[in-house]
Amino acid sequence: MPISPVRFGVWALVHGSRAALQDPDEPYDASWARNKALVLEAERLGYDSVLVAQHTANPHNPELDQLEAWTASAAFAALTERIEIIAAIKPYLYHPVVLAKMAQQIEHISGGRFAINLVNAWNRPELERAGIGFAEHDARYAYGREWITVVDSLLRGERTRFNGEHFHIDDYLLRPADPFRSRPRIYVGGESEPARELVADKGDVWFINGQPLEDVERLIADVAARARPPAHSPLRFGLSAFVIARESDAEAERHLGHLFELAAKDTPLREQQKANTDPQAVMFRTFAQTPRVGSNGGTAAGLVGSYDTVARRIAAFHRAGIELFMLQFQPFETDMQRFAEQVAPRVRALIA
Template identity: 85%
Template sequence: MPANSPRFGVWALVHGSRAALQDPAEPYDASWARNKALVLEAERLGYDSVLVAQHTINPHDPQLDQLEAWTASAALAALTDRIEIIAAIKPYLYHPVVLAKMAQQIEHISGGRFAINLVNAWNRPELERAGIGFAEHDARYAYGREWITVVDSLLRGQTTRFHGEHFQIDDYALRPADPFRARPRIYVGGESEPARQLVADKGDVWFVNGQPIEDVEKLLADVGSRARPAGQPPLRFGLSAFVIARETDGEADAHLAHLFALAAQDKPLRERQKVNIDPNAVMFQTFAQSPRVGSNGGTAAGLVGSYDTVARRIAAFHRVGIELFMLQFQPFEADMRAFAEHVIPRVRKLLAE
């Protein structure tokens, strides 16, 4: 069991609804106004983190609205007091010196509550249509390794010199340095072999996509057993999951069936999207193995059932090593409130027994 108590976070609705785009109970809305209100309420409800995914164009349909992650994260840092703000970053979109300076500034605005989520991209048009190009899978991870090495050093306030294949950095230092801690926390996503080694070498927390507990346990055992750089604390783990929690298991199953029916209306859009996805991305290979709703594994983690059922399953995930649960809901605001009221206290009680 992890030494730390479980933490609970929410996904910002940067591209609208997470399970189905055509839901009468949750009209499509990826606006700044909605996301601001959602995160402020999440903080009031006691949630610990918010993950702001990064896309410059909507990954489902380029005609749909898309929230910008880093300007939104800076604004959220100024508006909140306690919640951790995690901004995702795709290395090809920002030079590491520029991004490190941005991250350092948001760290100051937040008072030491900022974090980076390093992802190495899967959506081809986002990079190709900008003329950046879309390298093959392992090449993206090699680029990301150099990139995060530079960013890590700069965020620590070090005078940085780095000569690699992609970056030539000479005696660069950023001021003011972080007065709150050594540097902002670094989350890493991805489950391929290059991703696993990258998080062992450079990350603080590994984000695992939603999937059954026995699969999660194997992933954590593999990456948790890898050597860490000298002086680095043990790696911590987070899990993405879509939650459907109701008074009874039957009510939860009925809502899951309802969301599957709504998601079926998005099938033509999903089919068009497939051509944009890197087939070597392990995330999508895993998703193809079981039906689900929600992104990043969604309901495949099994957090569907009564309040007691969901609490027991979360406690079981925590006991095998998951510390942070990054959650999705639909309808988001109503289910986020119900989870805070009915599930979190049950989880705390179970883990205290």
């Protein structure tokens, strides 16, 4: 399997700190002002992508601030020049025709740097309290498959006709079409069997949650072996991970211990999040197997250690097929800069 050049991205802080919400060195801040500054700094430091997760309400506590993904992504597109902007989307929140038009517009604003991250909702109250309803796991993926089929066709500038269980599209056409490429890139998250089938059939990049290298290798082998539509390019792979890189392994482990202590203060909020979560969501069962800090697998990927240790582990994931590393830090801005200056050059030297 050919490996694409390594890319590094960051998670926008759409709901504040990623590892612990009560950190005196990183006060809770999910504001537009902070996220704007963070994304502009990430671009200056050479990061390749930013992922803007979508929640209409904060998944930890509805009283806490929550950045809106799609309006923020449109603004990032206008403010930046090089970085890829990936906006997550939960299909139940937008009709596919409306969403495709929004995505097409952000693609134009960005000059061809926009991407969609298709996720199927796990936070039950977000949909139920809005009166939308929360279908069971496989039904959400069936809905998402119809949804992305419509969006894909519209983004390609095609006259779209579709008759399914959920959507009936009668000769719809969106203009202006994409002048930069056939359509924006589609990332797909999720590790259940329906998710794997969906990404093999409809996705360009599979986002894998942070976990040990041997588990990632098994996931890549499984999905890479699946049939793809003839017109699709080979599937690529991304990994979410929380990074703690310091001068020495011991220093990194001390900071990890510090974050575990801080994260313990969030236990009531984590328990509430767990109660709101679909028990069929595979990623949360995976997370329970390894102590960690950070979201979407966090430190379970093992990117904790000296600059050289972390670089070697990233290089090993890259050899296994991971192209894009979507990274989290805490304190975010400080460690984002540290990674760009100390770890990224080491990784590129190892894989050159």
